[in-house]
Amino acid sequence: xxxxxxxxxxxxxxxxxxxxxxxxxxxxxxxxxxxxxxxxxxxxxxxxxxxxxxxxxxxxxxxxxxxxxxxxxxxxxxxxxxxxxxxxxxxxxxxxxxxxxxxxxxxxxxxxxxxxxxxxxxxxxxxxxxxxxxxxxxxxxxxxxxxxxxxxxxxxxxxxxxxxxxxxxxxxxxxxxxxxxxxxxxxxxxxxxxxxxxxxxxxxxxxxxxxxxxxxxxxxxxxxxxxxxxxxx
Numbered sequence: 001x002x003x004x005x006x007x008x009x010x011x012x013x014x015x016x017x018x019x020x021x022x023x024x025x026x027x028x029x030x031x032x033x034x035x036x037x038x039x040x041x042x043x044x045x046x047x048x049x050x051x052x053x054x055x056x057x058x059x060x061x062x063x064x065x066x067x068x069x070x071x072x073x074x075x076x077x078x079x080x081x082x083x084x085x086x087x088x089x090x091x092x093x094x095x096x097x098x099x100x101x102x103x104x105x106x107x108x109x110x111x112x113x114x115x116x117x118x119x120x121x122x123x124x125x126x127x128x129x130x131x132x133x134x135x136x137x138x139x140x141x142x143x144x145x146x147x148x149x150x151x152x153x154x155x156x157x158x159x160x161x162x163x164x165x166x167x168x169x170x171x172x173x174x175x176x177x178x179x180x181x182x183x184x185x186x187x188x189x190x191x192x193x194x195x196x197x198x199x200x201x202x203x204x205x206x207x208x209x210x211x212x213x214x215x216x217x218x219x220x221x222x223x224x225x226x227x228x229x230x231x232x233x
Contacts (some may be wrong), residue, residue, distance in 0.1 A: 019141055019209045019210060019213050020210065020213055020214075021210070022210050022211075023210070026070065026071060027071055027208075027210050027211060030067040030070065030071050030211055031210065031211060031214045033063075033067060034064055034067065034211075034214060034215055034218055035214070035218065037060050037063070037064070038060075038218050038221075038222045040053075041053055041056070041060065041222070042222060042225065045226075054112050054171055054172065055112060057112050057113060057114075057171075057173075058112075058113060058114035058121075058123050061113075061123050061126065061127060061130075062123065062126070064130065064215065065126050065129065065130050067211065068130055068133060068134065068208070068211060068212075068215070071208040071210075071211040072133075072204075072206070072207075072208050073206040073207075073208060074206045078203040078204065078205075079203065079204050081203060082132075082133075082199055082200045082203040082204050083129045083133070085196060085199055086128045086129040086132040086133075086196050086200070087125040087126065087128060087129050088125070089128070089192065089196055090124065090125045090127070090128025090129070090192075090196075091117075091120060091122075091124065091125035091128070093188070093192050094120040094124055094125070095118050095119070095120050097188075098118070098119040098120055099118060099119060101177075103184070103188040103191075103192065104181075104184065104185045104188045104189070105176055105177070105178075105181065105182045105184050105185050105188075106176065106177040106178075107174050107175060107176040107177065107181075108174065108175060109121055109124070109173070109174045110169075110171075110172030110173055110174060110175065111172055112171060112172040112173055113173055113174075128196070130215075131157050131160065131193075132153070132157075132193070132196050132197060132200050133200065133204070133207075133212065134211075134212035134215045134216050135152075135153040135154075135156035135157050135160070135197070135212075135216060136149065136150070136153040136197050136200040136201060136204070136207070137207040137208060137209045137212035137213075138152070138153065138156060138209065138212055138213060138216050139151075139152030139153035139156065139197070139201075140153075140201060140207055140209070141209055141213075146198060146201035146202055147198065149197070149201050150194055150195075150197035150198040150200070150201050151194060151197075153193070153197040153200070153201075154189075154190050154193035154194040154197045155190065156216065157189060157190075157193045157197075158186050158189045158190050158193070159220075160216075160219055160220065160223070161181075161185070161186065161189050162186065163219075163220060163223045163224050163227055164223045164227070165180075165181045165185075165227075166226075166227040166230045166231060167223060167226045167227055167230050170226075170230065171226075
């Protein structure tokens with residue numbers, strides 16, 4: 001029994017190692033770039049020129065999304081369909097939120113996320129795609145059944161939003177009418193994210209989990225550091 005347990009532990013450790021360590025040249029470059037971008041952004045915002053580095057957010061986000069799709073094992077029509085649904089649904093609910101105060105509450109977007117349509121930056125729709133794919137890929141590592149992987153991915157999206165919220169107004173990303181995101185924002189995030197995540201799990205069979213693991217970790221670290229500094233100030 002002890003031998004079996006040791007083998008299981010070794011197998012699990014190797015599996016997690018495979019999910020975290022890039023194996024291909026493309027993956028190594030992509031992972032290195034996103035760490036470089038976010039570390040440079042962290043240092044730039046803290047010590048060099050806050051506004052200048054925040055204004056580069058759209059460029060950083062665009063390049064990150066491109067790298068995500070470059071690292072996907074197979075970009076077929078099902079992957080594109082899942083991405084299109086995430087973009088359309090994401091933009092749709094954001095338009096309802098910004099213009100009518102529905103689902104997430106009453107809020108407005110600032111100027112650091114690029115060109116807007118109906119008050120919503122186009123990159124926010126792309127961000128819904130990125131978050132769906134990276135958190136969904138992480139969820140699929142821990143759960144094989146689509147419904148559980150989708151729930152895990154949706155929960156990760158909510159937690160990430162929770163981490164970003166304290167600094168979003170300071171970064172001129174978005175701001176709620178009452179300065180603080182209401183509970184309905186987080187409930188709304190989960191309820192909208194879950195069906196998109198479920199579709200992703202069903203449609204995207206070959207997921208890139210290495211790049212996704214790193215990007216999820218980076219997002220939590222990057223915004224977590226600024227949120228802690230914000231709470232401590």
